[in-house]
Amino acid sequence: MQRILIYDDRIEHCNELKKLLEELGEPSPKVSVAVNAAEAERLLSRESFTAVFLDIELENENNGITFADRLQKQYSGMSLVFITAHIRYCEDIFATSPDAFLLKPFTLEKVRRVMQIIEYKQQSGGVLKINSGRKMIALPLSDISYIESIRRRLAVFDLSGKCIGEYYGISLADIQEQLPEFFLHCHQSIYINMKQIMTLRRFSLTLKCGTELPISQSRYRESKQRYIDFLGSEI
Template sequence: MLPVKVVMADDEPGVMLLLCSILSKLEGALVVGTAENAKDTIKLTMEQNPDLAFLDIELPDMKGIELAEKLRDIKPDMAIVFITAHQEYSLDAFKLYASDYILKPIDEERVKSTFLRIYKMLEISKKSNTSSYTKPSRISINLGDERIFIKLNEIFYIERSGRHTLISCTNGKFKTRQTLQELEKYLGKMFFRSHKSFIINTDRIEKIVSFPNSSYCEVKFNNCEDKALLSRDRISELMKYSDYNV
């Protein structure tokens, strides 16, 4: 596996120096940039395409959770680890965005174990993406007393909503507790992560509607009234799913 590219953001230089020192001793870790504010972190992410970010929960220009949202818009599958001096921050908020959180003062063993866990997770994900294994043509969802089978070509989009994931398809909507990242492993090549909260079936797209001064576009589907979101910085990647663009 290629090295895990890491960025970090903290307005305390000593914290970043310590993190850099710890990660430099770990095989597979490659720190590609550090920043003391959210603006520079966003720029770093766009330039370096990192796999993992260590984020202070309190930055001078933005809250860490808000920054995590913006980074996920740029790279939806990025792993996030929050760094905080305040144990009282809501763990529910962390769970929405983070792979882990680390309390200050920084504990070296905690950083090591967190990185190794994320490294293994990313390694498994990349192996599954590059495997020659032919994915099945349908998935099954457990609905309590019954299990339904959904053909992949009948899915319009999949949306993460709160603690659940909604699968919108030709015969209705179905709810599951599986995350988008878990479901992605079983979807076909026509599925695309358009936004941190959406996976869309590119074969079902009818049109994309953009709005002035918005960071998002709406995706409309054939024979479906609902819409999905597409981050503007993902448009060029989505265009690769078309044979011809003018």
């Protein structure tokens, strides 16, 4: 079930959007609403949400983009949807890598389209969001073959085995909660995308791109069993 938080300083907008979300059909999402930062933070601390619908212009001249930046640093696995009467094409909005925009006035079709975007991203593995300085980087997880911690930096590799990003001051522990079940922690410093495994042998595996990676001796038995279970779920 989708668990959604709506944070808009206008309670009538919250209730209108909640009603439309609940009209989408079965299974209906569980929807909570907040009209100020204190309420939103209290709900976020008590429940695990799959998506947050966040107004850009909030109470007391608060900025939804600033709130989104804090939100993604603390709860990086959630989908983010900005709700607004109009989109201002400014760099600050896109630096937070929102999953979608929902424009006011709300309609059932607009809400349905946004939920389809969220569900598609979740089903396809979603995105890995990395906070790199002032910029939030969003990388599709299905396009990643493996992630490795190398000399105090995080390196991300695409399906061809090419390094597509290096991020200093970020560890595997910082991003591991974002990784779905098809990512395997095969080595202390490596997570691999099990969809990209070509062969698995004792203490090593080879990806479809030809890259060979080690499996820790202490992790071999668990890695082997998880890969067997993964293959069963893929059939």
